[in-house]
Amino acid sequence: MRENIHRFFRAARGAGVHVSPAESIDAMRAVAQVGLSDRTILRDALLLTLAKSQDEKLALGDCFDLFFSQPELRQDQSESDTHDCSHDADQSSPSGASSEAGESQPSEGLGPLAQMLLSQDRNAVAAAIASAAGTASLSDIRYSTQRGIFSSRILDAMGLQRLRDDLDELTATNPALAERLRDALDALREAVRDTVSQGLALYAREEAENLRNDILRNAPLARIERRQVAEMRALIRQIARRLRERYSKTRKRQRRGHLDVRRTIRRNAAWGGVPFLTAWKRKHRDRPRIVAICDVSGSVAQVSDFFLLLIHSLHEVVDDVHSFAFSSHLIEVSEILEKKSPEEAMAEIMSKVGFGSSDYGSSLVDFEKDFMSTLTPRTTVIVLGDARSNNLDPRADILRRISERSKRLVWLNPEGRLAWGFGDSEMPRYATFCSVVRQCATAQQLERAVSDIVATYQ
């Protein structure tokens, strides 16, 4: 059982619960206290010691159920199977009884696996599969493509080679018995396949998820498939959480060496002004103020969507965000994004300004006319767009004025650097007035860009 608990720790790691050696020691101590007799108590005890958040608890609970339900299931199966077998035996007993003495002899010469299969001892077979899975180190399985190799490894470990020889021999000497053995072998293959699938579900879940997320992070946002949008949203939320954790702390930093005279005197009034306690000046850091201007015309809409979602889920880090969306003209969308769910908000924005051909010049004119006052010397302005203005006047002079009024101007372009300046792209002209211009086509690039912007305020 101790062995089983250790295997469970590995399964827990597979399910994405981080089990450190110290935690496994604690868990073992807890298990030693509560014993193994009562499964619900064991489950509670493991959940209490290993899981560190509600999400982990759910994952670990599922993992526990999967891990410990298996042996029982198999016993049930084997029970029903043995019932069936006994029926079979009853039916075949008239003929079998006479031939039994004759049949028992050839099985003498057979290998252990063949004997085990013929004896129909399901429990022994199950135990043999489990131990063979151990020697084949099934817990190392990571990808679904490895199923075949692990199945054959387990079968080899159980002595498939010997069984094949036995089968060849029996086909010649005792065809009826060979038939039975072949059926049993098929059943065994199936059982092993199930074991491997279960192992995959137990040990490889996190790896598979990591792989999928990794691919998703580096996929171009603009060309993402519809079915992946929900997954992408989840990923963006994850990124937002990571950024929040990294940047929501360290607001106050002590500036040692500068005595805050006023606060020191006030604090020490009780001791007649003798400065027992000193107070030091603190430097308050600004939270980022962001003005985001996003192109939502066809080519860039998807990227803008994810960008707005990310920026607006950074409440703890970012003090205030004003978002504007444009294709041919520009509107403020902060309120829509605050009040509605991401899907609804995006649909509404698209219905208001989306789907037009983009006109950067007139959108910038709109911005200067109505919203120039949102800019302060502490604001970072982020423009997200491909700078393709359909050969209309780019009005780069307005961008220059925006740049002069704000702390920084960052341009994120979903297109690759190679495409800038070709066709109707006005990127080089705009780039002159930007503090930073960077490509931003994948979730990973999005995370880096936003992270850098926030980091300048720390």
Add this chain to the structure above:
Amino acid sequence: MAEQKPSTAIEAVESGLAAQGYIASRQIATAVYLSQQIEKPILVEGPAGVGKTELAKAIAAWRGMKMIRLQCYEGLDEAKALYEWKYAKQLLYTQILKDKLGEVLGGAQTLHAALSRLHDFGDVFFSKEFVEPRPLLQALEQPGGCVLLIDEIDKSDAEFESLLLEILSDFQVTIPELGTVSAVTPPTVILTSNSERDLGDALKRRCLHLHIGFPEQRLEERIVESRVPGISQTLRRQMVGFIHEIRSLDLKKLPSVSETIDWARVLVLLQASELDTEIVKDTLNVLLKYEADIEAASPQITTFIAKAARSNVFG
């Protein structure tokens, strides 16, 4: 105790807490039992008002121990949580002992000699008498053990967490001037958190993690029964059923157990025998704390009452 079977021991915890008016689920009881057995703190998370703080109180009452409570807030530091030197007393004593000090130093010819005499004194002014123990140190000094409740740890700064690590894992604190103070009897430590921010892994690692969510209907009925004995069975069922329906709505603040109990008290005070639309409308402000929430729930009241009544028939 050690020979007792764990399942019976856990039941003993359950009934012990129940005697103090705290109806614990099996998980809570297991956590309390384990924390006692392997001497680890419990970190309790969950929404506001599900009885995280009550749990600590109930454990203290059940074991007959003193409860020491440390309420966390932003800016809480060592001096307020652990210990502080009694500056005023130190100052006062030096003033009073001035003459005595003069006597002691009187014979000394040189400054050097006086200094070495002073050294012979030892650190009189930095001894135990001048330490003002704050909750954490108090908890370690209780001879009979105690229940230490560190409430709303998520409100404190990240630095304060690090300060707690030594206490949580080894039940000791180090005071530079005095050395290490170990616990006389290891206290039972309960930390509560509303998940306002994520706690550090180091802190989580040292604790048993217990999540208390909204209770199941049966459990909540039992909780109401033990807290508000005057309420009739039908009304109790109806109101708990109603609250479970309310919790399925998307509200700013869902009503939790404390609100259920308050509402039960209000209904008893108003001598209601069963729920009807009128009385629910009048008392909805006990359950819901935001105007927007009340507005969102109001149109549903009649259907919810009907649903709650129906589930009674089958339940």
